[in-house]
Amino acid sequence: MTDWNARRDHATDTVRRAVARSEHSWADLAAALDRPLLWTIAALLGSHALPADLAAQAGELLALDDETVATLQEQPYRVRGDELRADPTIYRFYELLGVYGPALKEAIHEEFGDGIMSAINCNVEIDRRADPDGDRVRIVIDGKFLKYQW
Amino acid sequence: MTDWNARRDHATDTVRRAVARSEHSWADLAAALDRPLLWTIAALLGSHALPADLAAQAGELLALDDETVATLQEQPYRVRGDELRADPTIYRFYELLGVYGPALKEAIHEEFGDGIMSAINCNVEIDRRADPDGDRVRIVIDGKFLKYQW
Amino acid sequence: MTDWNARRDHATDTVRRAVARSEHSWADLAAALDRPLLWTIAALLGSHALPADLAAQAGELLALDDETVATLQEQPYRVRGDELRADPTIYRFYELLGVYGPALKEAIHEEFGDGIMSAINCNVEIDRRADPDGDRVRIVIDGKFLKYQW
Amino acid sequence: MTDWNARRDHATDTVRRAVARSEHSWADLAAALDRPLLWTIAALLGSHALPADLAAQAGELLALDDETVATLQEQPYRVRGDELRADPTIYRFYELLGVYGPALKEAIHEEFGDGIMSAINCNVEIDRRADPDGDRVRIVIDGKFLKYQW
């Protein structure tokens, strides 16, 4: 692993450890930073750079060292391979892509034409949906359609 | 590739080719079979076995040969590796998992405890959301939470 | 894929297709051949050579061609990579090995000493266990302990 | 390897080393914590988070440092690839999946319909079965059947 990804990972683990041993939940942190829940977690885990003020706020809430606060503001290298893919909670989403990925592709092309759903201009929400047979995880992905064009 | 996956793939391609050259859209087919859109596409592409009556109906609508109609009713081997992953329309979803997968995991554990969102007791919807900056693809994944329990 | 594995796969698919379109269940076939259920399925899918009489019997029950009946009696090359691993029904067992594999190893060494559970002198059973919260799959693996010895 | 998996691994090795050099067996530890044997080993090796009281108890029994005791309570990233797969004691189970995986799949579908045996709502037991030809390892996997349903 490159040194910069290793340094980023160290910051990520510092945050995870701090959250696990603090009184703050991710939901608290998102509320305090006034940002969407998944964006907040993703940013604190290294997928988005935090603006200086949010980094400082997070640093205070979680009692992070200055080095970690500085690292949280750096432009990240996102998506380091499939290292975490086998974790069962994460794997289920990969499996869904295996089972329904081609169907999503066909549906997108039929409705929108030749192109993709942007993964950049895109947001993701998660919430709990009560159900008598057992509560459900509900995830909404909302991304701009981009047409292939020359 | 095993012979049974190859046979299934042949059926899938027969269906894709038939749809591409017919007057039917996937939406038409879903309406005709009275099943959700993504389930219908996924089943016709080989991710779910079709009940005999639906297979027959699909066979008629798309003028499929008997062998294909029979294959559509067989129990599938789902998810044959990552062969289709590099297609840009499908890849964007893998990228989202790379960027937001760990955040989804943290959010699920915080809200529900230790466990997973089922990829079996789960459904997926897709629709278009109008937006002045360009219409958006909106995907809703809704799966039962399963708790780790002994 | 080597030609002999391809030929074997063709026989396997011929059997799977024949079972799917026949009135016979795997359980029927096992009863008719008077062999354990999983051994019977495994043998018919190419993991064990069938003795000539059982191959002939299976051939009659499933109306198999002579070539397939002959192939079923050949010594197999077992375990062709992980091609089928991503199928969700099969994947769950791989995941269990990921989660509990090291624990199994520790438990075997503590109870038996340094060695392995044989995968050759071994059998596997499967049955249904009724449960008010939903019936359960129960799998019993029973293999001879082999001690490392020089 | 990510920093958090590395930190977890360090805790796991600390535990393994402590057990190897203590007077406690895994069976002792499971009895002391009053939890099933394989669950206990798996949790101490990092596949399940330990509740605070059990972590404290384990920490005392094995004279673990506070950092390790804290790490044992964190939500784990399970299943880090196939790194341990080649160990002969563990490999034999992978081989069994290669030889009998498709047969298990067919048997599950025939008996239960289209779905999977849950690897989440699931437990695993191991014991010794005396046999004149050499004692045998007996493993029982017991998981809830989950049906594919939309």
Add this chain to the structure above:
Amino acid sequence: MTDWNARRDHATDTVRRAVARSEHSWADLAAALDRPLLWTIAALLGSHALPADLAAQAGELLALDDETVATLQEQPYRVRGDELRADPTIYRFYELLGVYGPALKEAIHEEFGDGIMSAINCNVEIDRRADPDGDRVRIVIDGKFLKYQW
């Protein structure tokens, strides 16, 4: 390889073979179809669906069979892994990404902020630049900047 990619590959090879043995250059074909050169080659090799009229025109110019003409109009699965990557002419571009990829990333972020150059809303041109030390290949990639935004 899936059957639909195999069918597409067959069409691609039919086109390549037809061009190689015809009197038409790719440049001729692009001019005849009145489309940019690289788009035309890419589409005829299966990276873009051709509109019906262009497919018909190409079919006539290259004396393609009807099946190929129909396939050229189907929505493609793009990017089938790295199979062609080792070809020296193609590999040089991969090598450039290895050598200059991180520099491109830094330059994009510094000039545009956090985001990507779209590979969808993007076009590519190639031409020859005379040079006394040996003529040069000049490639221009022009893609819309997309900002990460929620």
Add this chain to the structure above:
Amino acid sequence: MTDWNARRDHATDTVRRAVARSEHSWADLAAALDRPLLWTIAALLGSHALPADLAAQAGELLALDDETVATLQEQPYRVRGDELRADPTIYRFYELLGVYGPALKEAIHEEFGDGIMSAINCNVEIDRRADPDGDRVRIVIDGKFLKYQW
């Protein structure tokens, strides 16, 4: 990772961190060193050895330690695999190669004959092109054609 690549990576990360926390942009640095932008970034990230005077200058501007300044002058091992490929900003270029790589190959051969565009005698430029629909990234690759010759 070999020790020398690890040492180089450490220097690269030292530079990246220094730039991120300094008042200098990459553009500043390139201007100060009087070298093209992408060459400068690439060299400072370890893809080209810096001449001693440029290394010294960079060391002063970024307040680098002597070890880093010395490392920047060593002959590099370039291109350490595809570790950074999954970063979305970098991945888009790989995807372009997947979609247009064979078309580039055909166009090069048609225009220049059998050979390659050199990745050694080659330079790359990047700039911003204003566009009412959103500004665009414009990349120019300019490499000498090399003919296969014995």
Add this chain to the structure above:
Amino acid sequence: MTDWNARRDHATDTVRRAVARSEHSWADLAAALDRPLLWTIAALLGSHALPADLAAQAGELLALDDETVATLQEQPYRVRGDELRADPTIYRFYELLGVYGPALKEAIHEEFGDGIMSAINCNVEIDRRADPDGDRVRIVIDGKFLKYQW
């Protein structure tokens, strides 16, 4: 797979199938050809070219077609990856290399100096060794030591 390996594989499978359905054992064939057992099997399975007279003799004994007899005499491409490695009977040898490979290396260097045991000037024998606890497979590998020398 390349066409020539595929053609060779076809010949190999033709031989395997012929042996399986003939009255000849490999031992018979080796005796008839007057060559060592493992060399004979290896040659008939494609690892060594057969001299014309032996190929003809084998062709007669196994009633092989002319094409197969001709292919058996061609210079082979040996060792096509690890495709057969997972077969349990073959895998055990790979496992032995994992467990004892480094020890073999140390022992060779200590006894012979820096170099290798040739895999070219080398032969392999197999026989059965009776043992009251169960008969044993005994394999002897005998290869010339080659010293690193400039």
Add this chain to the structure above:
Amino acid sequence: MTDWNARRDHATDTVRRAVARSEHSWADLAAALDRPLLWTIAALLGSHALPADLAAQAGELLALDDETVATLQEQPYRVRGDELRADPTIYRFYELLGVYGPALKEAIHEEFGDGIMSAINCNVEIDRRADPDGDRVRIVIDGKFLKYQW
């Protein structure tokens, strides 16, 4: 690499380094411990746990630290992938499996029936065989045959 394999590797390297810089050969050590040569080397390199007395003896002969002596007695995770496979001295054995593996399989099945040569109840010897054309390495593998049985 997991922390426990890393710790084991450290012990292995400590031993290798100690042997290289001591006056003891592996043969000496095997004689002193009164165990077969290859078993001794393999155990000291981490493939077998050493009984306490042998570990102590080895520790004295090689002046090992206590931590290393303790690690030598722990139950190992054997076979960590193919990391050492490319070393020429080790590779030759892998090549032999590629060339003669299928022949060994056929010979075992013909002589013993369906099953394997155990890699657990197995030992390996190595010696030098004088030969006028250059001395030869002679390796004898002797493993119990295990029959597939339910």
Add this chain to the structure above:
Amino acid sequence: MTDWNARRDHATDTVRRAVARSEHSWADLAAALDRPLLWTIAALLGSHALPADLAAQAGELLALDDETVATLQEQPYRVRGDELRADPTIYRFYELLGVYGPALKEAIHEEFGDGIMSAINCNVEIDRRADPDGDRVRIVIDGKFLKYQW
């Protein structure tokens, strides 16, 4: 494998088979075509396009069908992965790169500066060198040095 590589492979195998069963050696063919030996073999095996007259000549000498003669003139996709790498005769060269590759790199940079030996403007010769200890293969690679330059 893509269809065009498969078609090329078929031509290659046709040539190999024709040479093996003809009275012509590769050396004869090279002499007849008046081209260097390795170039001739490489071209006939698909690494270089043959000019029409040479293709025709080769077709006559080897009695090739028209389709093969036409394919030999097409622009090839070179280097299809590492499929043939494990063949012992070819593998030895890969091993040499593993053992001496970094030394070659250092020597090139010391003598020529930062750059590469071209694999395009390059030729390769092979001949036999008599030696009392056994004749030797002598291979000469002669490629133009290319300097990194912007």
Add this chain to the structure above:
Amino acid sequence: MTDWNARRDHATDTVRRAVARSEHSWADLAAALDRPLLWTIAALLGSHALPADLAAQAGELLALDDETVATLQEQPYRVRGDELRADPTIYRFYELLGVYGPALKEAIHEEFGDGIMSAINCNVEIDRRADPDGDRVRIVIDGKFLKYQW
């Protein structure tokens, strides 16, 4: 990476760093040690063990620490995978094998019969050949032919 390869890598990097920052060229060092150039570089980079006197001499010339001097004399594990393969200077040689590897194989078999060029009894030379169109790298590989023989 195993600990012993890591320790070796550390020695290699120490040497590379010492050479880069010393007044000695590799050519000087080879002359001083009175050994061929490529052998000297390869040995100092860890591919050959240095005899004690040469290690001491190298240690003095490069002012190496005692640990490094000792490590240079240890028997190496050669060829650790393909980690360095992507470096452009090294990659060109891999590419040559992809383009000309099968031709080398055919030429060797035609001239020498069935066997290989030894990579053990083999040496490699490199020199510069002046050429008006740009100087050329000339590499001579000279290895003993080894015949397949039982």
